[in-house]
Amino acid sequence: MKNRIITISRQFGSGGRTIxxxxxxxxxxxxxxxxxxxxxxxxxxxxxxxxxxxxxxxEHGGWISTxxxxxxxxxxxNQDRIWVVQRDLILELAAKGPCVIVGRCADYIxxxxxxxDCLNVFIHADMAxxxxxxxxxxxxRSDSPEKRLRDKDKRRRAYVQFYTDMRWGExxxxxxxxxxxxxxxxxCVDIITSLY
Amino acid sequence: MKNRIITISRQFGSGGRTIxxxxxxxxxxxxxxxxxxxxxxxxxxxxxxxxxxxxxxxEHGGWISTxxxxxxxxxxxNQDRIWVVQRDLILELAAKGPCVIVGRCADYIxxxxxxxDCLNVFIHADMAxxxxxxxxxxxxRSDSPEKRLRDKDKRRRAYVQFYTDMRWGExxxxxxxxxxxxxxxxxCVDIITSLY
Numbered sequence: 001m002k003n004r005i006i007t008i009s010r011q012f013g014s015g016g017r018t019i020x021x022x023x024x025x026x027x028x029x030x031x032x033x034x035x036x037x038x039x040x041x042x043x044x045x046x047x048x049x050x051x052x053x054x055x056x057x058x059e060h061g062g063w064i065s066t067x068x069x070x071x072x073x074x075x076x077x078n079q080d081r082i083w084v085v086q087r088d089l090i091l092e093l094a095a096k097g098p099c100v101i102v103g104r105c106a107d108y109i110x111x112x113x114x115x116x117d118c119l120n121v122f123i124h125a126d127m128a129x130x131x132x133x134x135x136x137x138x139x140x141r142s143d144s145p146e147k148r149l150r151d152k153d154k155r156r157r158a159y160v161q162f163y164t165d166m167r168w169g170e171x172x173x174x175x176x177x178x179x180x181x182x183x184x185x186x187x188c189v190d191i192i193t194s195l196y
Numbered sequence: 197m198k199n200r201i202i203t204i205s206r207q208f209g210s211g212g213r214t215i216x217x218x219x220x221x222x223x224x225x226x227x228x229x230x231x232x233x234x235x236x237x238x239x240x241x242x243x244x245x246x247x248x249x250x251x252x253x254x255e256h257g258g259w260i261s262t263x264x265x266x267x268x269x270x271x272x273x274n275q276d277r278i279w280v281v282q283r284d285l286i287l288e289l290a291a292k293g294p295c296v297i298v299g300r301c302a303d304y305i306x307x308x309x310x311x312x313d314c315l316n317v318f319i320h321a322d323m324a325x326x327x328x329x330x331x332x333x334x335x336x337r338s339d340s341p342e343k344r345l346r347d348k349d350k351r352r353r354a355y356v357q358f359y360t361d362m363r364w365g366e367x368x369x370x371x372x373x374x375x376x377x378x379x380x381x382x383x384c385v386d387i388i389t390s391l392y
């Protein structure tokens with residue numbers, strides 16, 4: 001029997017992580033997010049703080065800078081090393097049993113796995129809801145929340161494009177995409193749980 | 197009280213129209229699709245057959261050709277005239293009462309209407325499911341179903357981009373986007389109905 005996995009891709013500040021946790025808790029299966037980061041730190045040698053930024057976002061906004069940054073003529077940069085370890089880790093977790101995996105291109109990494117049956121979810125929300133949420137969660141910074149969101153979106157889009165060649169946020173890449181700002185977190189949790 | 201409207205944007209062959217009809221029937225509200233086309237024919241003077249192709253698709257694949265095709269230096273071409281009549285018709289129908297509107301950029305046309313509360317839906321499906329569906333519904337043609345789908349997608353994307361400047365199929369333009377191939381028509385109907 002195939003392991004049923006829910007992958008959650010999300011815009012920063014859309015509540016995708018909270019939704020993932022609540023879905024997993026309702027279904028009685030593990031949710032890999034913080035735990036994945038800890039395992040990744042263990043396996044890669046990088047610190048969790050460093051990984052938080054470098055396991056899902058490019059250093060800069062464009063994929064060309066990503067493609068070239070810190071690379072020797074034939075070699076891998078830190079981000080590539082993290083990608084390889086992260087990929088193996090996700091394959092390993094998915095083989096263990098049903099779970100929810102938040103972010104980290106898990107949808108792409110698992111797409112051809114024969115023993116895995118994925119429900120791929122995308123969570124997004126309007127700028128105002130996300131801005132409110134990140135200020136509540138992470139506090140004010142010198143940059144406006146809107147600027148922080150635009151920067152994160154840009155770098156995440158570039159990351160996904162570079163490693164997967166998929167267009168991040170394109171509806172047809174996901175089985176279901178939900179606007180958590182308009183529908184609310186609870187409704188999103190209910191719908192995803194009902195599809196499992 | 198605001199009129200609650202469900203707009204359904206969809207890929208050709210994804211079953212979006214069928215889903216729209218079933219949702220409307222479950223909710224006991226009208227679904228405007230064929231009826232919209234008939235009213236449009238009445239108001240515009242063009243035939244329903246002509247409108248079917250020209251009210252949602254560009255003549256050719258690129259928006260630049262759309263921008264220039266058949267236009268005099270200052271004038272409107274047929275497609276522009278249809279857009280204007282269609283826009284007024286959609287505003288009129290939305291003002292009448294709750295309903296489902298399939299396609300025709302209704303999400304964009306109604307976005308700033310104060311007396312309307314929209315749930316914007318996008319339905320898509322993988323190429324194989326859509327190919328199977330269009331052959332069942334419309335029969336074989338000299339072009340392969342895949343070629344017909346790619347052509348329709350391209351022309352609808354160009355149409356939406358030209359008149360709305362929105363990116364068709366981008367998840368964040370919709371409150372919910374569903375893969376009818378993976379989830380099935382009935383499940384899509386249930387989810388949308390539950391959100392109303």
